[in-house]
Amino acid sequence: MRVLMVHARYRHPGGEDVSAATEAEALSALGVTVERWTLPPEDGSGVRAFGRAVWNRTAAAELGERVAAARPDIVHVQNFFPTLSPLVHRTAARLGLPVVQSVRNWRLVCPAATRFRAGRPCDACTGHAIAWAALGRPCWRDSRTATAGAAAALGLHRLIGTWRRCVRAFVCPSTAVADVLPASWPRAIVPNMADPGTAGPGGGPIIYAGRLTPEKGVSLLADAWRRFPGLPPLHVMGDGPARAALEGMPNVVLLGQRSHAEVLERLSTARAVVVPSLWPEPFGRVVIEAAARGTPAIVSAAGGLPELVEDGVTGFVVPAGSSAAVAGAVQGLRPAMRTAARAAFSRRFAAPVVAPRLLEVYRSCL
Template identity: 70%
Template sequence: MVHARYRRPGGEDVSVETETRALAAAGVTVQSWTLPPEAAAGPGAFLRAAWNRRAAAELVRRVRAERPDVVHVQNFFPGLSPAVHRAAARLGLPVVQTLRNWRLVCPAATRWRAGAPCDDCIARPFAWPSLGRACWRGDRAATSAAALALAVHRSIGTWRRVTRFVCPSRAVAAVLPETWPTAVVPNMVDPAPAPGPGGSGVVYAGRLTDEKGVGCLAEAWSRHRDLPPLEVYGEGPMASALDGVPGVTLHGRRPHAEVLDAMGRARAVVVPSLWPEPFGRAVVEAFACGTPVVATAAGALPELVDDGVTGLLVPGEDSHALARAVHAVTPAMRTAARTAFERRFAAPVVAPLLVEVYRSCLTP
């Protein structure tokens, strides 16, 4: 299992850790190589994002020492680079690549720019619209380097060496070229928390940024004073938009167990995203706690939330619809949410799907 950790830890890192544990519990021998975020820093970092010779050599060394059946790559950017895919393929091993973001179709990996969804670079061999823009990390040079890396590896056929692309949702699989072999395997929560008792409040857990719909959240609680208290867990540049809003409490970044406990004691969890969510880990965590979700119909969220059953879907940027949905959540949705988790997102259900992906890669 190969993974480059993010500079700002988030849902992807949690998903990789969870997946590794669940596979081990399912009887799979998992040998992990996790690159710390500081390994991607230093002179020449952007060039190494396109081709990291040392990372490729280290992968070869580990493969020869550990002799795995499959090389499963999670996040490779910017610390590892797609050189690791080519190195594994040259050794004759199947390569599985999990895509938990939009990296292979968008240099910023977000499909979001200047406060709005952006698909300017999708389906282009070279993401030329991104040149000169600061889509990734607010840095024009970094964005151009990311676009160049994607173009180089598409042109030299690196992605054709991937045996299977694992996507957490149909939304992610749908934007990939039709010739790329895909499998949809959702993210999981493990260990699963016990269902919570519920309550009268509402929880938001995630980055406090514009694409996450924090502005709509602030507007809803500012305009609708009859809404229940909102507990906010997370950090980001839009924290100031919520600071001082009546009924809103900012907790900042807290331990994961504390966030899950808050979800279990909530009436609902809100996911007001505006960008096309590749998955929506907060939704599945809420379901694990037995808490329904009020979410926008953005990206993969409609695949997760069964509207009117496990929660409610609302249009993006509609604070009035968001407020109405919070009031409309019913107690019956709690049971439905937990049932959905157990049937679709629990480790004993999801881990075998991934094991089957490995088996299919090893079958001639």
């Protein structure tokens, strides 16, 4: 089988970029010929950028050229917004190729792709072809104009049937994601995958790795480590506007932005990884990367996170918004959770186990 995998990278590199690359490598290991078309992050703004997000003829033409050269059996689109526009889906379908679309964020149901606004989860636009509730609000990039542009671009393609007619399967990493898509869209649940790696020694600090933004629950971490000074050290990798909430705190080490390789190395020696998100995380890649190294996770009951952790066995699932619950989970960690986390990863999220499931989705679309 030959696959053309299309992905537009993000301004801030993150889990979706890693997931796209991991899938390509895992499929190649199965003997699939994967031609990768990876675009740099979009660097424009204003009317021209909005036009590209709606109907990017240049990207569509290049897709046609790549199809002619690679002669794929299927086109797998990872992230398309805003660099590519859904015109690539329409072009691939016009050329007679089945299209698979990964859904690793909430963009198809929320212009901001977060389902989070004004400090709390928001579903005002979920279930509507046009995100009318977002118009006039600075949901995306703190800009009313950018938000309106995103809503218009995605709404137009809902109305003209791009998703319904041109996509054979929407590949969702969790049930939480699949459940918010329109019922008429064909969906397949295939979790994100990670390289098996090796289990680490653990026993070190609690790790947080990710963007330091309000929806990620950074304030909860600050509150938990302030109220419960006996907790193990917290090492924080990442940066963002919520960094100030953790600055100057005893027993909290701010490591700043680190490479993906260093994050994985530190996860191996961590006591646990903590993901205290307030927004509904579609998945939570750091959880499975930690589990691959035998490190349990403490996650909030938000979005797809509870699907990744067996509460009390491979970590803990705590109520979203409760710093006391986070602290209690840290205090309740047990050595046996390391073995359980690694075993669960090997069974559910290891690339050699998950990649064949994605290959089956491809075959079902041919």
